[in-house]
Amino acid sequence: MAGLRHLSAIILVLHTVVLLAKSDTYEVVKTGPCTADIKYHGVLQHKIDLHPLNSDNPAKPTFSIPGGGYTFLYNPCTGMNTPCSGGSETVCQIDGNSHYPAGRTNFSTFTFLELGKIQLEYDEDPADGKARRSFFTLMCSKTATEPNITYVEEKPGGHYRFNFQWKTFCGEIPDSAPGGLSAGSYMLIIVLPAVALYFVVGIVVQKFVLKGDNMLPNSGLWTSLPGLVKDGFFLIVPRSGGASLPGYDSIGKS
Structure with a gap:
């Protein structure tokens, strides 16, 4: 059931992104x-x-x-x-x-x-x-x-x-979008199905091959990603003010 919830959430997000891209045309x-x-x-x-x-x-x-x-x-x-x-x-x-x-x-x-x-x-x-x-x-x-x-x-x-x-x-409104697809449209066509395939295949492997309790593929990466982003942000921001982040060695420090 957890895998189905993940899959449903992924499909909803992808559908929302496609609608937003279309409405901006x-x-x-x-x-x-x-x-x-x-x-x-x-x-x-x-x-x-x-x-x-x-x-x-x-x-x-x-x-x-x-x-x-x-x-x-x-x-x-x-x-x-x-x-x-x-x-x-x-x-x-x-x-x-x-x-x-x-x-x-x-x-x-x-x-x-x-x-x-x-x-x-x-x-x-x-x-x-x-x-x-x-x-x-x-x-x-x-x-x-x-x-x-x-x-x-x-x-x-x-x-x-x-x-x-x-x-x-x-007026001159065409029956279809003039000039073909935009770069953003090509990106949606290529990237979004690839992301969806990654999660679908990952969930199947987790459930039927590895038989794990966590259906999210590479769950360790995704659960730690927010913390990594936060650390990266606070590592970069203090440098602009001359401060340092506790726990990190200064670059070039002897």
């Missing part, structure tokens, strides 16, 4: 309230720019979106002054004769979800956990020659979610 860099660059390993792939959809008239926002028993007015890049006043409201929720601000242009955030999907969030007040927020999932749709926004749900309360489909969001 693409990134979205915000360049303005409604603009962003999508990069792969730091190399620009394409740009998100909603300015062509923005109304220059603050009294006439571009979009009116029904959903959830409300109507949402939306101007992607600049604020509106009616019916939600303030000048920086990019999303305004209309509920009968009442209206509520649901996101400002100066509190917008881009998040990469997956290839062809970017989340654009507008906060009303990031410091206020109860303030309304609007989330637009910018979705690549090669058939959507015109922008199409649909209401999805309110989840949790006060957080309004929309799907925003448009052909322009497809």
